[in-house]
Amino acid sequence: MLGHLAAQRLREIRQAFRQIPQASRSFSTALNYHLDSPDNIVDLPWEFTDANKEKVKEIISHYPSNYKQSAVIPLLDLAQQQHGGWLPVSAMNAVAKIIEVAPIRVYEVATFYSMFNRTKVGQYHLLVCGTTPCMIRGSREIEDALLGHLGVKRNEVTKDGLFSVGEMECMGSCVNAPMITVADYSNGSEGYTYNYYEDVTPKRVVEIVEALRRGEKPLRGTQNPKRINSGPEGGNTTLLSEPKAPPCRDLDAC
Amino acid sequence: MGLGQLASRALLRSSRLTTATRTSHFLRTIVSTPELHNSEAAAAQSQPEPDLPKRNPVGGARIHFPNPDDAIEVFVDGYPVKIPKGMTVLQACEIAGVDIPRFCYHSRLSIAGNCRMCLVEVEKSPKPVASCAMPALPGMKIKTDTPIAKKAREGVMEFLLMNHPLDCPICDQGGECDLQDQSMAFGSDRGRFTEMKRSVVDKNLGPLVKTVMTRCIQCTRCVRFATEVAGVQDLGMLGRGSGEEIGTYVERVMESELSGNVIDICPVGALTSKPFAFKARNWELKGTESIDVTDAVGSNIRIDSRGPEVMRVLPRLNEDINEEWISDKTRFFYDGLKRQRLNDPMIRGADGRFKTVSWRDALAVVAEVMHQAKPEEIVGVAGKLSDAESMMALKDFLNKMGGLENADVFLLVGTQPRVEAAMVNARIRKTVRATKATVGYIGPAADFNYDHQHLGTGPQTLIELAEGRHPFWSALSNAKNPVIIVGAGIFERKDKDAIFSTVEAIAKNANAVRPDWNGLNVLLLNAAQTAALDLGLVPESDGSIESAKFLYLMGADDVNVEKVPDDAFVVYQAVPTVGDARDDWKIIRALSEVAGAQLPYDTLSAIRSRIRTVAPNLLHTDEREPAAFSTSSLRPEIKEKMDMAPFETAVKNFYMTDSVTRASKIMAQCSALLLKK
Numbered sequence: 012m013l014g015h016l017a018a019q020r021l022r023e024i025r026q027a028f029r030q031i032p033q034a035s036r037s038f039s040t041a042l043n044y045h046l047d048s049p050d051n052i053v054d055l056p057w058e059f060t061d062a063n064k065e066k067v068k069e070i071i072s073h074y075p076s077n078y079k080q081s082a083v084i085p086l087l088d089l090a091q092q093q094h095g096g097w098l099p100v101s102a103m104n105a106v107a108k109i110i111e112v113a114p115i116r117v118y119e120v121a122t123f124y125s126m127f128n129r130t131k132v133g134q135y136h137l138l139v140c141g142t143t144p145c146m147i148r149g150s151r152e153i154e155d156a157l158l159g160h161l162g163v164k165r166n167e168v169t170k171d172g173l174f175s176v177g178e179m180e181c182m183g184s185c186v187n188a189p190m191i192t193v194a195d196y197s198n199g200s201e202g203y204t205y206n207y208y209e210d211v212t213p214k215r216v217v218e219i220v221e222a223l224r225r226g227e228k229p230l231r232g233t234q235n236p237k238r239i240n241s242g243p244e245g246g247n248t249t250l251l252s253e254p255k256a257p258p259c260r261d262l263d264a265c
Numbered sequence: 266m267g268l269g270q271l272a273s274r275a276l277l278r279s280s281r282l283t284t285a286t287r288t289s290h291f292l293r294t295i296v297s298t299p300e301l302h303n304s305e306a307a308a309a310q311s312q313p314e315p316d317l318p319k320r321n322p323v324g325g326a327r328i329h330f331p332n333p334d335d336a337i338e339v340f341v342d343g344y345p346v347k348i349p350k351g352m353t354v355l356q357a358c359e360i361a362g363v364d365i366p367r368f369c370y371h372s373r374l375s376i377a378g379n380c381r382m383c384l385v386e387v388e389k390s391p392k393p394v395a396s397c398a399m400p401a402l403p404g405m406k407i408k409t410d411t412p413i414a415k416k417a418r419e420g421v422m423e424f425l426l427m428n429h430p431l432d433c434p435i436c437d438q439g440g441e442c443d444l445q446d447q448s449m450a451f452g453s454d455r456g457r458f459t460e461m462k463r464s465v466v467d468k469n470l471g472p473l474v475k476t477v478m479t480r481c482i483q484c485t486r487c488v489r490f491a492t493e494v495a496g497v498q499d500l501g502m503l504g505r506g507s508g509e510e511i512g513t514y515v516e517r518v519m520e521s522e523l524s525g526n527v528i529d530i531c532p533v534g535a536l537t538s539k540p541f542a543f544k545a546r547n548w549e550l551k552g553t554e555s556i557d558v559t560d561a562v563g564s565n566i567r568i569d570s571r572g573p574e575v576m577r578v579l580p581r582l583n584e585d586i587n588e589e590w591i592s593d594k595t596r597f598f599y600d601g602l603k604r605q606r607l608n609d610p611m612i613r614g615a616d617g618r619f620k621t622v623s624w625r626d627a628l629a630v631v632a633e634v635m636h637q638a639k640p641e642e643i644v645g646v647a648g649k650l651s652d653a654e655s656m657m658a659l660k661d662f663l664n665k666m667g668g669l670e671n672a673d674v675f676l677l678v679g680t681q682p683r684v685e686a687a688m689v690n691a692r693i694r695k696t697v698r699a700t701k702a703t704v705g706y707i708g709p710a711a712d713f714n715y716d717h718q719h720l721g722t723g724p725q726t727l728i729e730l731a732e733g734r735h736p737f738w739s740a741l742s743n744a745k746n747p748v749i750i751v752g753a754g755i756f757e758r759k760d761k762d763a764i765f766s767t768v769e770a771i772a773k774n775a776n777a778v779r780p781d782w783n784g785l786n787v788l789l790l791n792a793a794q795t796a797a798l799d800l801g802l803v804p805e806s807d808g809s810i811e812s813a814k815f816l817y818l819m820g821a822d823d824v825n826v827e828k829v830p831d832d833a834f835v836v837y838q839a840v841p842t843v844g845d846a847r848d849d850w851k852i853i854r855a856l857s858e859v860a861g862a863q864l865p866y867d868t869l870s871a872i873r874s875r876i877r878t879v880a881p882n883l884l885h886t887d888e889r890e891p892a893a894f895s896t897s898s899l900r901p902e903i904k905e906k907m908d909m910a911p912f913e914t915a916v917k918n919f920y921m922t923d924s925v926t927r928a929s930k931i932m933a934q935c936s937a938l939l940l941k942k
Contacts, residue, residue: 043504044466045515053515100515113498118514122503 041129043122045100050131057101063093063200067109079110083120086110087127092203096136096196097128125179133168133175134197135223137216140190142181148188149213154178156213157191160220173224184209186241187233191216193223206231210238323359337403342410354396354407355383363409366418366447368425368532369484370397373588374493380425380484382447384417385409393417415451422452425482428463428507429533436480438534440547444482465510471518472934473525473593475542481511481535487527494590495521496694496714511535520939521714522687522919525596529580529589540597540931541577545569550576557595559926561753561789562688564591568599575599592687593935594920601929624855632859670696672784674744675704676737678727678768679912680752680788681711684919689750689788690714705737708752708912723911724764731770747777748784754915763907 047053059067066089074081086109090102103121107114121127128136139145139154154165157176161169168175184190187209195204208219210233222229237244322328328348330336335350341361348357353376355365368380378398385396388406393413401407408414426448433439465478483502488511491500499519503512513519519527527536550569557564557578564587567579578599580591610627611619669692682690696702697715704717707726720726720737729735733742741747749772755764769785771777777784916922918940920932 042466043508043510043514044468044512115498115501115514119501119503122514123505125505 045118045129051099051101053100053104055099055101057094057099057105059090059105060093060199063089066200071109080112080116082110083112083117084124087117087121089200091127092196092200095134095199096132096194097130100129130166131168132166132177132194132196134173134195135175135220136194136196137174137176137220138179138192138194139176140180140182140184140188140192141178142185144181144185145189150189152213153189153191153211153216157216157220160217174220182207187235187238191219193219195223209233210235321362323362323364328360337401339401339403339405339407341407343406348401352401354385354387354394354399354401354405357401357405358385358396358407358409365396365409366451367397368443368447368482369486371486371489371530374486374489374530377485377489380482381421382418382425382451384414384421386411386413386417418451419453422448423456423458426452426456427458428479429482430462430479432480436477436534437475437537437542438480438531442534443532463507468512469516469518470513470536471520471524472931472938473539473597474519474527475537475539477535477537478510478512479535480533482533483509483511484532485511486530486532487511487536490527490530491519491521491524493698494526494691494695495519495523497521497524518938522592522594522683523590523691525593526580526590538577538597540600545571545576552579554581557591559594559598559922560592560686560688562586562686564595564688566591566595575602587688588691590688590691594687594922594926594932597931597935598926598929600931601925601927604928604930628855628859669693669748670699672696672744672746672748673700673702674740674747675702676730676741676747676749676771677704677706677708677717678749678751678764679708679755679915680750681708681914681916682750682788683712683714684914684916685752686788687919703740705741708754709914711914724760724767724907724909727764727767727771728907731767731774733774741771741775744775746782746784747772747775748786749775749777750786750788752912752915753787753789754913757913757915758908760906760908767907 045051045053067086070082070085070089071079083106086106087098087103090106091098094102098121100118103117104114107117110117121129137157139150139157141150141154154176158164161174161176163169163174163176166175166177179192182190182192184207189211190207190209191211193204193206193208195202195206208216208229208231211219212234215234219229219234233240235244239246330349332349336347337350338345338347339354339357340346341358341363344361346357346361348360352360355367355370358365365383365385367383369377370380370383376398378395381395383396384393386408387394387399388408396407425444429444433442433445436442439445463479465481467478468476470476485502488500488502492498497520499513499517499521500511501514503510503514525538528538531537547569549571551571553568553570555566555568557566565581565583567581568575569577569579576599578591578596580587580589580596582589610622610624612622612627612630614620669689675693675696682693693702693704694715697704704713704715705720706713706717707720707722709722710719718737720730720735726735730738730741749768751765751768755761758764772785775784918936920936920940921927926932
């Protein structure tokens with residue numbers, strides 16, 4: 012009896028250790044500390060382009076002059092768009108200089124938000140929603156289809172530098188689940204788009220990827236031809252007649 | 266907080282719980298309580314329970330009522346306490362004598378409220394509140410030992426211990442760890458966490474601070490200390506959720522002269538002392554309260570020793586001088602005490618080698634040579650670290666540290682407080698941060714960690730200020746409490762009297778020296794210099810050494826050896842240590858007897874009473890002495906002309922300023938790593 016219990020406990024312990032040691036489930040593309048790599052060195056010069064410098068001025072003007080640091084998130088976003096979808100440490104330093112704070116205050120923000128990529132991503136960064144409604148509707152199969160088609164792992168960039176696949180939390184399109192987002196960094200901050208592709212199927216996402224590869228811009232929104240936006244498949248089933256006016260007081264009678 | 270203290274308090278509480286008649290708080294619903302709307306019932310309830318024992322504030326917590334009208338009354342466990350408006354619930358509890366467990370809250374740092382350990386129950390609040398971040402409101406009924414408060418603490422403790430490694434036996438914080446103590450006092454004996462613990466990569470913060478980041482509980486005390494007190498924004502909180510960690514993102518060491526203090530404020534073993542790592546356990550150490558001698562601030566310290574060996578140096582609380590911080594030099598120079606020491610008397614023989622001799626022989630030789638030399642050929646030089654009874658000041662010459670916080674304009678003349686007296690710098694920084702005081706600086710370009718105006722580099726600017734021609738003059742003259750700090754480097758200049766008289770003129774014009782305010786300060790470099798000035802040992806120029814036949818160096822290591830004549834007889838007396846070495850004063854006393862001019866004291870108390878007659882303030886240790894300057898004293902006319910050469914830096918290397926710090930390996934590492942630019 013005792014031996015049986017001991018064996019069972021041993022099995023449990025083994026089971027606990029067999030799990031992949033995933034210390035923290037991080038959606039971020041990078042570690043919480045910087046490691047020098049050829050394209051990401053602290054001393055590498057980095058500057059906003061002239062066109063973006065105007066945008067920087069415009070963004071800063073939204074905030075009181077003594078609260079410049081409030082512009083950290085829009086500026087990091089702009090820097091990310093300019094730099095092909097990711098933030099090297101030198102870009103963060105440039106932002107810190109503009110808003111006049113210590114660089115660490117910018118690093119804190121950039122590491123907090125998973126939408127700021129601190130390692131290289133593809134020109135088209137595909138983000139698969141993995142939250143419950145999308146997961147129930149098959150987001151795992153969608154991700155598998157994308158990864159299989161592109162031949163990469165999650166957060167890895169394809170050899171041609173065009174695509175990378177990441178996971179994201181709920182983007183509020185649950186009514187059209189499952190969905191993916193395509194962040195298009197192929198044309199810098201001017202041609203930057205961030206489009207939702209909803210009601211996707213494993214077959215459809217592959218088609219979208221191929222269309223993007225050809226340089227086409229597939230139509231965003233629901234990919235189910237029978238649906239209009241978030242409406243039901245095959246047209247409305249309720250609220251078909253003209254809506255009745257709400258019962259209002261007769262103001263003239265007063 | 267000692268474990269025994271906690272345990273005894275826990276016992277006290279449980280006994281009180283059983284005796285006092287209380288209503289049960291197990292069931293709580295958010296419904297209106299009609300008895301509270303009844304004024305009579307409320308009045309009856311607010312009556313303090315008569316059988317409550319009298320409580321004393323925790324750790325001598327001080328209450329200061331800036332405006333007596335703003336006093337409010339709150340009830341802590343039924344015990345009424347009067348506090349000024351704006352205090353937090355936690356502070357109210359401290360004044361009522363209840364110590365609330367906490368990790369992130371620190372009285373000298375901003376409030377973060379993220380560890381949740383200080384949860385208490387507040388009547389009519391639907392859930393426990395974090396007492397450190399909750400302002401106390403009039404009539405608040407705070408309950409710190411109810412089942413709800415206890416359960417909340419236990420739950421928080423379980424969460425904190427979830428990812429905390431069980432490596433107390435190999436952790437340097439063991440025995441003085443807040444987490445260890447508080448988990449014993451407030452935690453549960455079991456947890457429900459069965460998954461893998463997270464692990465975090467260790468960071469390199471330099472030669473002084475060792476990091477084991479897996480132990481970190483993310484209280485952010487170190488981040489707030491670095492940002493607010495040390496003024497180096499290097500540390501930050503990176504990532505989010507369970508992936509959160511303290512770090513610098515890009516690898517960089519903490520370039521602060523106060524970085525060692527993060528070791529003290531870290532409530533767990535995440536940041537510990539690198540030189541002290543695995544050297545000793547805190548319960549093996551004997552603490553000796555002392556005063557720091559590496560600079561002229563006179564920081565209060567505790568020297569922890571095991572046997573004859575100094576193991577580490579920790580700060581002691583002194584609100585007027587160093588608060589509870591000390592500089593890295595103070596904290597880590599102690600290994601220099603063990604190296605390059607003179608343990609036995611030695612005489613250099615004819616062959617040029619030093620030979621160990623007995624004290625009797627050594628003293629006889631010295632006395633003989635001394636008799637042969639003419640009185641004017643005898644020169645004594647007292648060094649920076651000459652010991653307590655002969656010279657050590659233990660005094661704060663600056664003396665106005667507390668006063669610095671009331672200042673609104675600072676004028677720093679030829680002084681870089683960041684390297685000369687790091688604690689003074691921390692005070693100025695605190696003032697600049699708190700009240701936006703302006704700082705003007707005259708001297709070579711220097712590194713400041715607060716906003717300042719660099720007015721100029723030399724006496725030219727000083728003259729302009731004295732004549733009111735400089736733009737900074739308007740700020741200085743309009744200041745209510747101006748402070749002028751003169752650096753010690755000035756006194757090394759030939760034109761020191763001219764410069765000091767100009768500074769005095771500025772102080773007079775700016776009304777910096779008044780009966781109620783002394784704004785003129787001299788920042789000296791070391792404690793002995795302070796004491797020497799008090800005792801009347803006048804620093805003579807190097808010129809007197811050149812004519813010397815008999816040179817007595819008492820711990821003086823900064824004498825220019827090349828100037829000493831070849832035929833001079835040099836006696837070098839060093840700071841005493843283990844071995845056959847004797848206390849400094851005993852050597853001089855013995856020498857006086859051999860030389861036939863016996864000094865009239867032969868005990869420690871006798872020499873101390875002699876000091877009392879010469880300089881009484883030297884024996885009032887642990888107290889701030891008001892600086893005694895007078896601008897109206899009769900001074901001879903200043904004849905020498907002012908030299909227009911710019912001021913020089915008095916301290917080139919913060920980590921190495923005297924023989925002990927130069928012998929210290931840790932200080933050598935610091936200056937090699939941190940000062941290369």
